[in-house]
Amino acid sequence: MEDKVLIINTGGTIGMVGKPLRPAYNWAEITKGYSVLEKFPTDYYQFDKLIDSSDVTVEFWIKLVEVIEKNYDKYIGFVILHGTDTMAYTGSMLSFLLKNLAKPVILTGAQAPMVNPRSDGLQNLINSIYIAGHKLFDIPLIPEVCICFRDSLLRANRSKKTDSNNYYGFSSPNYNPLAEIATEIKVIKDRILNKPTEKFYVEKNIDANVLLLELFPGLHSKYISDFIESNKNIKALILKTYGSGNTPTSEDFIETLKSISKKDIPILDITQCISGSVKMPLYESTDKLSKLGIINGSDITSEAGLTKMMYLLGKNLSLQEIKNAFTISICGEQTT
Secondary structure (H helix, E strand, O other), rough: OOEEEEEEEOOHHHHHOOOOOEEOOOOHOOOOOOOOHHOEEEEEEEEEEEEEEHOOOOHHHHHHHHHHHHHHOOOOOOEEEEEOOHHHHHHHHHHHHHHHHOEEEEEEEOOOOOOOOOOOHHHHHHHHHHHHHHHHOOOOOOEEEEEEOOEEEEEHHEEOOOOOOOOOOOOOOOOOEEEEEEOEEEEEEEEEHOOOOOOOOEOOOOOOOEEEEEOOOOOOOHHHHHHHHHHOOOOEEEEEOOOOEEOOOHHHHHHHHHHOOOOOOEEEEEEEEOOOOOOOOOOOOHHHHHOOOOOOEEEOHHHHHHHHHHHOOOOOOOOHHHHOOOOOOOOOOOOO
């Protein structure tokens, strides 16, 4: 069987046309004038409904892992075309659902559509094909879910979209790039996860009943308690806190968190900052949180923190098991 890469088109700016931009369902229309793509050993799979990544859902994630599962043994790597807005969320979720992944799964997209002569899409796609096709191009195997954008290959569950216009749209604030892309693709091997030896499989249980709340000055704790009380389906609370994990120290705020904790609802503390980590107990506020059993999110991104929580909730774990899971790195998503 010939070594090939499967390109999976889910939608996004890279494959849009027209004014206003809309998905183009004809791959030939998207790649018209880019004959260089014909040289690469690839097959093409397209979702029946191409979406703007703002419309990503749990069902979308499940379908995506099912496509990879069905084709896993046929290809040496996968390239996923995806809108940039939620690419880091999808990449993070895939990293948790694709178990014992021994092949590259590379997400990429573009800030400008490929029909635009100045698009970044062609180079992003070609670089992604090179990395997914690794042995065809004498590139070391990277058995991870990654985001390939501009001149960097990033671990997906460490990535964030940090610019809405610049072609350097993604960054990985707390973990260095897995590869540097220039005239050559330089893979930094000591940053790569080890290739697993056990059989690949996928998990498909995701529970999205999570509230993600960013703290701000003037936020009344009563709003939090009232929302939790009136939405009985909420199974976890993620707080995007100040600095190194700080929250208000007022009695009513701490009591609100205590009452939520008593409902066996896990509360995860992650920082609002682009880089850095939560440090418990560094200040009085984080000391109080630590004593309440609030989970230290370390340096996990909000995208990875949210999807990891959804993944863990889908496994029907106990509160303590969820807490324990955030003390370890499942697939390189946080420093422990």
